[in-house]
Amino acid sequence: MNPDICRERENATFNTETLTNMLDGSAEKTRRRREIESLVINDPDFQHDDPNFMSRSERYDAAVKKSSQMIMKLRDYGISDPEEIYFYKRTARRTFHEAFGLHYTMFLPTLYSQCTPEQQKKWLPLAENFKALGTYAQTELGHGTHIRKLETTATYDPSTQEFVLNCPTVSSIKWWPGGLGKTSNHAIVLAQLYTLGKCHGLHAFIVPIRCMKTHQPLPGVTVGDIGPKFGFEEVDNGYLKLENVRIPRENMLMKYAQVEPDGSYLKPPSDKLTYGTMVFIRAMIVGESARALSKSCTIAIRYSAVRHQSELRPGEPEPQILDYQAQQYKLFPLLAAAYAFTFVGQYMSDTYHRITGHINQGDFSQLPELHALAAGLKAFTTWTANAGIEVCRMACGGHGYLCCSGLPDIYVTFTPTCTYEGENTVMMLQTARFLVKCYRQAREGQQLSGTVSYLNEQQRLQPQPVSSRPTVVNINDLASLVEAYKLRAAKLVEVAAKSLQGELQRSISQEDAWNNSSIELVRASDAHCHYVVVELFAAKLSEISDTAVHSVLNTLALLYALHGITLNSGDFLQLSQITQRIKALLVEIRPNAVALVDSFDYNDEMLNSVLGRYDGNVYESMFEWAKRSPLNRTEVRSFIIFNIIQKK
């Protein structure tokens, strides 16, 4: 064990186990999570080669093998609780995606949420037993964001009681779905429904694409892999062209909208229910942001504790790079964000399950808020985490650029979360749409509840000009900082609403007014989400009874809130003390930095980083890793070089 890292742990002011238990929910939950993780870590079947030394095809094959092994083993162990399955899989996957990822994250959830009981009876046993291996095929070459314009059609033929599916143009070819290229034999296809000559918009259909016996593409189906990408090398994101593919009427997901045998159409209670799976994944991605950022911080902070570089004082030994204020300023606000997002992720998951419970009972009243919250927080947390991973990588200097640091893999695997499941700017604009609507309702005297209830105060604040509103009062008091964020959000929602109003007064169309105000609208959403994160972090503190843990998390929460103010200082009144206070907080956090990342409790196998190793023995491991590079298998690799040298 590296002596520096041992000393860091000895000097921590709190018990890491207590904090880990809190993050997991209880000591028992920590015990069970670790038990599940050790099933993977101690399993010789999961000691695969490092994917970085494999070709793309080898990576895909290994990912398929791993996915099928996971299915068998989960069955053998009798693990069926979704959360426990998730723990098992994320340990086995490590930083990467799994070959059957879309089957779990989108195909199955769509079947659970959008099938009638009869459809569930047919499809769930097939899907849960992996006979029907599925993906979610929505995006087309021409459209990913604006899904109302998708071109794939499903036309009902009452004479045979079938839908006929077609991708009529090049731009309508389905493009991107994970697991579509080579793995899946079924797809949930989103298509424009036509019945009795009328288009009823997007609906979801279960489409068999490959033979369940031979795995060959079915007649009318052209399907394949879209080629190498920025990351996701083990995933066969695919294309799909459907030409007169017939499926039975029962293959339309009919929990909400229905097509009767004679072709008559029954409307759903809300046409946005077809978008339900996207809301689910957006809600879950918030927690994924926390995990990607906490892993990156674990690597960068542990490494910064063992890396010595430069001189602080002449003649003295080189200090740990974690002692440089500039290094702390890069990493500790990210560490604080990782904790904040962990709590926000838990909140988002709870909120999703609570509101979907109401939706299942027929109460759709909270759907708009759920959509706005999931869209906004997905965008807010993925943007921050995405940028933060890169900061962590650069904070490791040159070694951060090596794949064995783990950071490049975390980055390329995480960065598409800013794009998939709703491009982030577009998601922020969806949240803004909700906020502006709420703002107008509040102005009309309606009492708002939930995360937007602060907009009720617009009325009270109305006579005051925006610039004279109170701002940060006490920079050491979290409640006061929450208030400052609340006022900033209220102010920026008002600015956006007024911009819209101003544009409309110039008698331009609603749509153009919206486009001309989109910078203000995105800023309003960003401010709203930032407020929600600070609020939830502060609320979490009130649940913590352990004094030492409370104290260190309070320091992190203050840093998160104050750092956010300095990044957006134009929106707050500038307070000269804030930078000084931030510097003091960095000093406070310094002795606990390693213990705070230890509390995330990532074991070495999951972290997969030579720089972030628990024992801090980074240099020995880097050398061992380098020796395994395929280029080192022979001393003379390229005979071209050899020939050149010989000619000289």
Ligand SMILES: CCCCCCCCCCCCCCCCCCCCCC(=O)SCCNC(=O)CCNC(=O)[C@H](O)C(C)(C)COP(=O)(O)OP(=O)(O)OC[C@H]1O[C@@H](n2cnc3c(N)ncnc32)[C@H](O)[C@@H]1OP(=O)(O)O
């Ligand atoms: C911890 C333990 C846990 C245990 C369990 C753990 C298990 C799981 C673990 C999971 C780990 C995670 C990792 C994931 C990795 C997976 C890889 C994923 C791969 C990626 C897959 C994909 O990438 S798959 C394609 C996604 N592709 C989009 O994402 C398209 C975006 N594009 C749109 O989504 C629409 O195009 C867009 C823009 C809204 C406009 O839609 P539009 O034109 O129809 O609507 P308008 O804008 O006109 O709005 C009209 C009104 O609809 C309202 N509204 C709109 N949407 C609504 C909605 N969803 N719900 C309610 N209301 C909605 C709106 O608010 C308006 O309301 P109002 O009128 O009242 O104002």
Ligand SMILES: Cc1cc2nc3c(=O)[nH]c(=O)nc-3n(C[C@H](O)[C@H](O)[C@H](O)COP(=O)(O)OP(=O)(O)OC[C@H]3O[C@@H](n4cnc5c(N)ncnc54)[C@H](O)[C@@H]3O)c2cc1C
């Ligand atoms: C790794 C990966 C996996 C994926 N997996 C799947 C999958 O399994 N299934 C599936 O169906 N899809 C999948 N996708 C596709 C993904 O959902 C889309 O790429 C995503 O929804 C964004 O759509 P787009 O590509 O059309 O971007 P575009 O909408 O073309 O975005 C390009 C730019 O235009 C801007 N823009 C677009 N519309 C607006 C607007 N209204 N206002 C302001 N700015 C706007 C955006 O902000 C962005 O800057 C995947 C994508 C990736 C990268």
